Amino acid sequence: MRTSRTAATTLIGAMLIAFGFNQLLIPHQLISGGVSGITMIVGYATGLNIGWLYFILNVPVLLWGWRELGMRFVGWSLVAVVATTAFMQLIPVKALVGDLMLGAVFGGVVIGFGSGLALRAGSSSGGFDIIAAIVTRKRDISIGMLIFGLNGSVIAALGFLTDDWDVALYSLLSIFTTGKIIDLIHINHVKMTAFIITSQTELMREKLIPLYRGVTVIRTRGGYTNTEYDMLMTVTTRYELGELRKIILATDPKAFVNIVETVGVLGDFRKPSL
Secondary structure, three states: OHHHHHHHHHHHHHHHHHHHHHHHHHHHOOOOOHHHHHHHHHHHHHOOOHHHHHHHHHHHHHHHHHHHHOHHHHHHHHHHHHHHHHHHHHOOOOOOOOOHHHHHHHHHHHHHHHHHHHHHOOOOOOOHHHHHHHHHHHOOOOHHHHHHHHHHHHHHHHHHHHOOHHHHHHHHHHHHHHHHHHHHHHOOOOEEEEEEEEOOHHHHHHHHHHHOOOEEEEEEEOOOOOOEEEEEEEEEEOOOHHHHHHHHHHHOOOOEEEEEEEOOOOOOOOOOOO
16 A cells, blocks of 8 residues: 555656646746756757657666665655656646746756655656755755755756856746755755554664664653563654554554654754664
């Protein structure tokens, strides 16, 4: 059930991204930024198929992501990249709107919605999304705004190289919109605290450590049964909550878990408390 939902969400996200590219950005010679933006620049200059360039340039980024983020995330990201490439061959390159600003803004909305869906499902659209996911896993910053910063540097370089600042700045507007929409949907920077009462303390602790979050073990006693247990407390992000639930259920299905949204975190959130 979960796999089917992830697959469906990833495919919908890929279709939206391809639609945004082919119907809103590419017809106006706008740039998406990041890896997709680089493919568009090369495609505009050479006439090569932008969809296939998008796939080829994503391969090294996916390999880096596989090393840093694990096979599940990158596996689904590969599905998203392949699906986006396929949809870009099926959706015609035709301007949905005639105005450059409308293409930039609504292209950003559609692409941001598709990218946000992919990230929320546990995958990504590849490119700078994966780079941002690697960075935000160890640093407490907004993934949408990080993507905007990375992609913005590509757009700035484009403006200086081509001296066409109208297209560059409209493209920057599109990227900014994409970043804001991703943050509205993905909300990975929202913190969650999990209190896990289990009889499998050491096994649970070992399974949680690879999440790169601190784990604190607290001795507790049941008020009704008077039985002593250990409680593990960990603070994670909403994005990682699905993986946390999976680990808990696989390690101790009988564990009692209380998950609450955290208002703020002081101290070093990035490194585990070993």
